[in-house]
Amino acid sequence: MAHTTEIKDAADVLIEEYGVDDHFHDHHEGDKYQSNFLMTYVFSMDHKIIAKQFLITGMFWAFIGAAMSVIFRLQLGFPESDMAWLQPILGKWIEVNDAGIGILSQEFYYALVTMHGTIIVFFVLTAGLSGTFSNLLIPLQVGTRDMASPFLNMLSYWFFFLAGLVMFLSLFVSTGPFSGGWVAYPPLSALSQASSGSGVGMDLWLLSLVFFVVSVLLGGINYVTTVLNLRTKGMTMWRLPLTIWAFLITAIIGILSFPVLVSGFFLLMFDRMLDTSFYLSEIFIGGQALDHVGGSPILYQHLFWFLGHPEVYIIILPAMGIVSEVLSVHSRKPIFGYRAMVFSILAIAFLSFLVWAHHMFMSGINPFISMIFTLFTLVIAVPSAVKVFNWIATLYKGNVRFNSASLFAIGFVSLFISGGLTGIFLGNSAIDIQMHDTYFVVAHFHIVMGIAAFFGMFAGIYHWFPKMYGRFMNETVGKIHFWITMIGAYAIFWPMHYIGIAGVPRRYYSFSNFDTFSQFAEMNKFITIAAIVVFVAQLFFVANFFYSIWKGKKQRVKNPWGATTLEWTTPIVPGHGNWPDKLPAVHRWSYDYGKGGEEFISQIQPVEDWEKEYDDH
């Protein structure tokens, strides 16, 4: 134990006095399995290392996914431009014509769009966000030494890694990666005759995502078990920080919905490989009529969106949890309406299972069915609105600290409002007739669950970076990163609403075939330029991240933000087992900021007599 030499502070004293002795030092296998580099940093079972593995892998994929979007934005913004310079990277997918102009191939354009979606949704915003922070924060904030099953937790990462590896390989197959959209609707995704990406590329895509689901389930089971069973003494459910509530509910949603996705994928695999007809019927393609009859492509859509919609909450709930925590800490105020926040998470989670078909209003399902889904979809706006009001009320009469973390949290609220409100348009089936599959949808979901979730992730990274590395990220670079991203993200996605309202469909390689859709060339240029600027700003973040790991300002006190939660009572760089001696015992909820004139009161501080006049929160 390298950290026992640290000077004891008030937190140590409290833990020593009130903490729980779980005879940590009687178990020595904990030290043994971290005995070499490979076991410490690669096949680690320590939740903090696994969190970093998820984070850095997620950053790798975010870079790939974002770079792909820059390339297809170039095609959309500057369709006439010469892309031959990309040949060293993209090879044959840049077709150089007789005039020497390099053109992005249509097939690969769709592969880029598809991969961008798949990578960002699953690898970055599910694994990178939830995987990172659930792993890092659950044991630290509930006060336990590690996950319920560290081994399964390690497997969870390595299945994710395997999923990534397979997906990465699929980028290099000669027929190209899968190119039928991240939702992979059959028959396009089922038939290799329909698209060259639906061949080997699709096999690898499916294989990758099955591994990915295994990863999510192993992780999720661990998160749920840990939160329910390993909370430290005194840590009742109503004392959990909102981050933990969010991670818990996220994990439960994942456990309930991902298996449905996998079953959908299996049926798709059967259709592809075993000539079954779950999704296929009456198809004539590639010059011949196929034998498949009786299947329904709509069935796949139901199975897909039964995960697909909860998935957006799997992405956004952790971000909401992080933002709640970060806003509260940096406003120096309790999160406003803690119980309402918990109940709204529960309500959103429950409703998230009842709205999937709002992605299918125009798919040919019975219009009567759509009515029910419209109703539940708009009902979700209520708990979402409550959350927004509560975040704003948290700022009210606070003493708000403006740093990179809190700026991203405030930015998150703005994005969640903007993107959430457009959801009210799309959720109403009658409006969706016109807006379905247009750029309005692209703008909506990028703002509300793409950029907003990234903002939540950034807020979390800036806030908990000291917990991960014992150093701070550079604030100036962080703020440059924030302002460029905030302004740039709106510059990219705000104008897309207008294109969408004009009826321009998404997933178009070129708009020049249609008079109606080709009127926005200037705007598309603007969007592309904004996308490039935002992309470069993310490189500042990446540079800042790695620079700060080794050269960042050192963390000198245990609790630099003055936060109440348990993770700040560990040593600056917590070793294996998190607390060197006893586990902290909890005496109060996690948001005692500004109570009775105290700036903050840590959860490990016993309740004193003067606090009796306050309600029990």
Place this chain on the structure above:
Amino acid sequence: MTLFIIILCLVLLITVVIQIGKITELAGEIRGEKDVEFTSNYWNSRLGMIFMVAFLILSAASAYYYKNYMLGYGPHVSASENGVSQDQLFNVTLVITGIVFVLTHIALFWYAYKYRGRAGVKAAFMPHDNKLEIIWTAIPAVAMTVLVAFGLNVWNTVMADVGPDEDHLEIEATGSQFLWFVRYPGPDKKLGERNFRKITNLNPLGQVWSDDANLDDMMPTEIVLPVNKKVRVKITSRDVLHNFDLPHFRVKMDAVPGMPTYFVFTPTITTQEYRQRLRNYPEYQLPADASEPDGPQKWETFEYELACAELCGKGHFSMRYIVKIVEEDEYEKWLSEQKSFYMTTIRNSDEDTRIGELLNIEIEDRVVEFNTELEAAIASEDVADDILVLKHLFFETGSARLTENSKYELQNIIGALNKYPSLTIELAGHTDNTGDAEANQTLSEARANAARDYLISKQVDAARLTANGYGQNEPIADNDTEDGRQQNRRTEMRIISK
């Protein structure tokens, strides 16, 4: 090389930013942590306010700037009945969400600014306020109730199928990689049966020719629809998912292989009227083709467009089809010019499963054709016009026995004689030049007589009929080709007196 330079520039830029960060951090250490924090609060809270104000102004200004391209705010009103209520719902939602958007953004950035961290200030302890929370749960709940009620009302109206006896026009659109096929039902108002296994290059929809309803179906190259008439589009797909998207009519529906879908709408603005609307806006007074500044302007070349709005493969973006909305009479005229797909493309080809069969559609077409020729002959002064070839009068090979199908053509003659009571005619038999000339002469006479006898048996006055055979002496085509010989083997109706 370009790539290398780009990467180099990025590395330099990032280095500069990191250096700036490092310098400010060092400077901050000299100034003290608290001082740095309060300065940051001061500037960033102000930046937040500037951002908020600029954001709100820019979002309003940009919306105003683009209004003439978007639905309902400039010329782009809905060209269909259903679209009007959809646009209304959109606008109501826009007002409600707009208010929320502005108020919450002002509150968010104003409170962040007003309560920025300052030295000596303490945050208030405000964990919750039940009354406030009930209010701001109730308000969105009420707003959502209103929107759901309004929305579902519109939805049910728009998505309603046509009633069983409702007057409407039914057409069919079929998506395929990567073009649309559009089918009109023809005079029988029925779309014929299809079977995807029957699809060939010639028969792209797999129409089943044994179904008579297919024989008059038409496949025009544009969708032309009469204004103010309810249209039900049956939407199908041949291969993968497509989506039938008519943005100007607020129409959208997936095309699903194996499961026909539909959308019912009523166009209300003709293409011409829409062009006139666009004409008033400077955005549409620009040349349609930038390389031809004096060419037609954008409003003049405007067409309604059908697009695909469901990813269907690499050519997804190219599935354009023109839709024209015209006045009723123009539509009737256009419709009358459309030919049956079967008759123009399939009939007597290898794909035709009904070769040798005289089809109802042919009989009906022949009635029209015969009467048109007859009236032309009656009206004409030219004697040459008085000869009508009886195209559907057939005899069994080498014999003068009338085939069963000849009765239709003979009925046409009866009709003509009834219509024009003073009409007298000659039935003239002809053969080709194969075989013996004398035998041909005899055969032609016998055939003319057989036709005459049939007419007499149907109560036609024998005095109005003469029958003559001309053998092989009056060919109208080249006897050296089979096609020509076939034309020469004929029976004519010659008008003797009108």
